[in-house]
Amino acid sequence: MVPMLLFVLLTIHSWFRWAVVLSTLTVGARYARGWIRRRSWTPTDSALARAWVGAIDIQVSLGLLLYFTASPLADIARQDLRGAWSDDSLRFFGILHPLSMLAAAFVAHAAWIWTRRTEDGANERFRRLGLGVLGVLVLVVLAIPWPFLSYGRPVTRM
Template sequence: MAYPAVLFLHSWLRWVVVVLCLLSLGRSLVGWLGGREWTRADRRLQLFTVSAFDTQMLLGLVLYFGLSPFTPRSLEGGLRASLAIPTLRFFSLEHPATMLLSLVCAHAASALSQRAPVPVSRHRAWAIGLLLAMVLVSLAIPWPGLPHGRPLLRGF
């Protein structure tokens, strides 16, 4: 019973992450290219974005290590056996590894932007890191139409 609920939350929270990333990226690009000050609103949006990433990763880890039937722990042969099957390889290795890299990019960009000496540098560091994180996220989403694809909006 827990698996469907956590999977549902994980599926829907991705859209919160995507929307917050797009909002953050838009604000940072405007700030970077327009020479705007780094404001409290910028920092709050950055915190919400990174927090959404963290929550999404936490749900993913709960699925990976505890609930999902598509992870090495739940398979007889473990990781080695799952690598031979594309869908299992995606969910047991490619998806979690790429999403972890995207989380690292978001955190690194947040930290670098906070250490930047001037507002334009803050916006630039956050925008570049967030853009890289978003590219990685887009590569790791199980888009419909792919052999391992899932629905864009998981039903209730």
């Protein structure tokens, strides 16, 4: 039962990373263009920001499920965090990956709240959200287990 749950959650979590990476790149390019061209803020900009934060929340929920129910690596790491620190794979999947991705979710929510609070117009909105998107992109790209790393995983899981 548990290996089946691990397989299903890991496959969805692996593929859904692309929804997070591609939506981050897409909204980032859109807000950067909006800021440079000084265009006005539209309802589509708000809808895309909500969808982007929502995609991150879904991926983080899947990650939390993996971490607390199915992942053998997270299970071992959770029992001895200090010991996990001296093993590349346990340190990454048990500590660094979850912390960095939770930080990314925090930055996305904070940036969206910060963006909605400004009364300084569209340009300031694009600037605030653009900075948030950049922060998320850095945290997510640094914390993905790319295949070239010693603890790397495939870019597409079958």
